[in-house]
Amino acid sequence: MGCASSLPDRSSGRLTGLNNAENSGAPDAKNLRVKLVLLGDSGVGKSCIVLRFVRGQFDPTSKVTVGASFLSQTIALQDSTTVKFEIWDTAGQERYAALAPLYYRGAGVAVIVYDITSPESFTKAQYWVKELQKHGSPDIVMALVGNKADLQEKREVPVQDGKDYAEKNGMFFIETSAKTADNINQLFEEIAKRLPRPSPS
Amino acid sequence: METQSQTVAFDSFLQRMRNPASLDLVRSIKSFIVSFSFYAPNPENDAKRIQDFFSTMEAAIRDHPLWASCTDEEFDNALEGLEKYVMTKLHSRTFASSAEDVKMDQEISEKICLLQTFLRPQHLDIPAVLQNEASWLLAEKELKKINAFKAPREKLLCIMNCCRVINNLLLNASFSEDHVLGGADDFLPVLIYVTIKASSPCSDLFLSLIKVQWVFGCIYHEANPPQLHSNLKFIQSYRREQKLVSEAAYYLTNLVSVKSFILDLNAKSLSIEEIEFEESMQAARLVNRVPQVTSITLDNISTSGRQTDPGPSAATHKRKTNINGGSNYPYMEAEAGELTIIDKPAPGRISPLLADMLASNKMSPNNDNPKDKYSSDNEETPSTPNADAVSTPREKAEELWSSVPLKIGLQELLQTRHYLVFLESKN
Numbered sequence: 001m002g003c004a005s006s007l008p009d010r011s012s013g014r015l016t017g018l019n020n021a022e023n024s025g026a027p028d029a030k031n032l033r034v035k036l037v038l039l040g041d042s043g044v045g046k047s048c049i050v051l052r053f054v055r056g057q058f059d060p061t062s063k064v065t066v067g068a069s070f071l072s073q074t075i076a077l078q079d080s081t082t083v084k085f086e087i088w089d090t091a092g093q094e095r096y097a098a099l100a101p102l103y104y105r106g107a108g109v110a111v112i113v114y115d116i117t118s119p120e121s122f123t124k125a126q127y128w129v130k131e132l133q134k135h136g137s138p139d140i141v142m143a144l145v146g147n148k149a150d151l152q153e154k155r156e157v158p159v160q161d162g163k164d165y166a167e168k169n170g171m172f173f174i175e176t177s178a179k180t181a182d183n184i185n186q187l188f189e190e191i192a193k194r195l196p197r198p199s200p201s
Numbered sequence: 202m203e204t205q206s207q208t209v210a211f212d213s214f215l216q217r218m219r220n221p222a223s224l225d226l227v228r229s230i231k232s233f234i235v236s237f238s239f240y241a242p243n244p245e246n247d248a249k250r251i252q253d254f255f256s257t258m259e260a261a262i263r264d265h266p267l268w269a270s271c272t273d274e275e276f277d278n279a280l281e282g283l284e285k286y287v288m289t290k291l292h293s294r295t296f297a298s299s300a301e302d303v304k305m306d307q308e309i310s311e312k313i314c315l316l317q318t319f320l321r322p323q324h325l326d327i328p329a330v331l332q333n334e335a336s337w338l339l340a341e342k343e344l345k346k347i348n349a350f351k352a353p354r355e356k357l358l359c360i361m362n363c364c365r366v367i368n369n370l371l372l373n374a375s376f377s378e379d380h381v382l383g384g385a386d387d388f389l390p391v392l393i394y395v396t397i398k399a400s401s402p403c404s405d406l407f408l409s410l411i412k413v414q415w416v417f418g419c420i421y422h423e424a425n426p427p428q429l430h431s432n433l434k435f436i437q438s439y440r441r442e443q444k445l446v447s448e449a450a451y452y453l454t455n456l457v458s459v460k461s462f463i464l465d466l467n468a469k470s471l472s473i474e475e476i477e478f479e480e481s482m483q484a485a486r487l488v489n490r491v492p493q494v495t496s497i498t499l500d501n502i503s504t505s506g507r508q509t510d511p512g513p514s515a516a517t518h519k520r521k522t523n524i525n526g527g528s529n530y531p532y533m534e535a536e537a538g539e540l541t542i543i544d545k546p547a548p549g550r551i552s553p554l555l556a557d558m559l560a561s562n563k564m565s566p567n568n569d570n571p572k573d574k575y576s577s578d579n580e581e582t583p584s585t586p587n588a589d590a591v592s593t594p595r596e597k598a599e600e601l602w603s604s605v606p607l608k609i610g611l612q613e614l615l616q617t618r619h620y621l622v623f624l625e626s627k628n
Binding site for chain 2: 038042043046047048050051065066067068069070072086088089090091092093095096098099102103
């Protein structure tokens with residue numbers, strides 16, 4: 001993990017050093033902007049997670065973009081920094097798998113989602129982790145998310161499996177429920193904390 | 202609205218450039234543009250030189266007395282104006298400038314032509330609730346505008362507008378139809394479908410064959426190639442880098458992946474049997490030979506024909522319910538049938554398909570006002586094009602395919618033309 005990197009914005013490619021009228025609130029040490037890419041099998045609830053996240057924030061001052069597949073949301077952290085997430089959803093169907101590099105190129109964060117009731121989706125998640133390790137930017141922050149945690153009685157992927165796999169690969173792990181909103185904010189807050197910060201200059 | 206305010210912004214940029222105080226800027230811009238004629242076109246170098254020039258000029262404008270006390274917005278307008286001015290002047294030099302680009306455009310265009318003849322929403326597993334004809338046509342219309350603009354910003358806007366229409370469709374479906382928001386899982390297939398339907402001139406060929414709008418003896422091919430690859434490359438190369446971020450970058454990336462998907466598309470990319478895919482592609486190749494064999498071409502149907510002639514519009518409505526069971530691009534999918542008619546015009550007898558057309562002409566509620574379909578500006582108005590759709594009678598489609606002619610003689614076309622005109626006047 002590249003958390004200690006002193007050049008965080010390099011990981012987000014073109015998001016670097018923006019300073020123009022359209023993007024008011026240019027990124028600096030206090031106001032981070034990060035491209036977050038969502039990966040995971042179709043039907044695991046990727047978009048529901050972000051929709052929950054984006055709609056769940058009621059800060060009237062933040063500029064929010066709610067699309068069906070692109071969303072942006074700013075959160076404030078306790079240390080008074082703000083992080084603007086630009087969330088890129090990807091199509092999870094197998095037939096689009098080859099297109100993923102177009103989307104995760106330049107991403108600072110990858111959130112890889114599976115469904116705890118579907119072992120196949122967990123296998124798919126591991127595929128994405130490997131792919132990102134091979135082809136993603138080296139200091140990308142990765143999170144493994146087991147969604148649909150409200151469906152305990154249908155669970156087929158034990159919590160421990162997700163935890164172990166994430167730990168082995170240096171990822172942050174959390175189980176969420178987009179339905180009940182459980183752990184949704186925690187997911188994004190944790191990611192925000194793990195983002196590499198620009199060194200004060 | 203946006204276009205209007207942009208025009209004003211561009212005018213104010215030009216105004217400022219006419220001010221004698223900005224003579225130095227004007228000189229730099231002009232000499233930069235002239236300098237391009239000294240070098241042979243080279244896409245990579247050109248892109249880098251132009252992007253570097255934008256950065257240099259950004260600094261120069263920022264420090265310029267004329268912009269000394271301007272707002273961020275005015276400053277941004279100046280840079281947008283600069284981009285628009287330079288890229289409009291250099292358009293012919295920079296757009297589709299290499300042989301590879303032209304070839305790539307052609308390759309994609311041909312592939313799309315083939316796919317267009319048989320691709321259905323269900324091949325991409327697009328849920329029925331998202332098959333909304335009004336939205337799709339609107340999205341298609343936005344995308345088609347891309348070749349009407351020369352500046353990268355405007356071209357990008359066409360893509361964004363197209364994507365926003367689809368976006369709204371998805372959001373509306375999730376609110377009103379109780380369809381779980383599928384995000385990109387739903388978005389990308391719809392964009393692929395719309396792109397395929399929007400890009401190809403083939404549809405226009407078939408459409409105008411049934412419209413009988415082609416100019417007598419006038420022989421040229423519909424000169425509006427989609428140039429999908431070149432448009433994308435042009436935006437990626439020449440849109441100012443700091444503007445290619447966030448939502449704009451996301452939608453552009455989606456269209457880039459649509460292009461890539463179409464290029465690599467094979468039977469495995471679709472929900473279709475391999476044998477059916479191969480057969481459909483083969484049949485499409487035969488159909489698409491028609492324009493070359495006969496050299497029959499069309500006049501500009503997109504402006505005249507579509508909106509004034511009720512016949513085909515109505516026919517397409519009918520076709521939708523007849524053949525493709527839920528697809529929303531009926532007129533695109535009517536070609537095999539129409540060609541069958543053309544192949545064997547039975548004098549004095551109305552072919553079943555024509556009878557179909559005529560009958561639907563009378564029955565279609567949209568008949569009196571075919572413009573509705575195309576001028577619907579409000580994608581939020583839900584249309585229910587599938588309410589009366591019946592499931593696909595495969596046999597019928599196959600029957601049509603089996604009778605696709607390899608070749609249409611000019612003589613036969615002329616006959617058919619008279620025949621159709623006759624029928625139309627009757628109607």
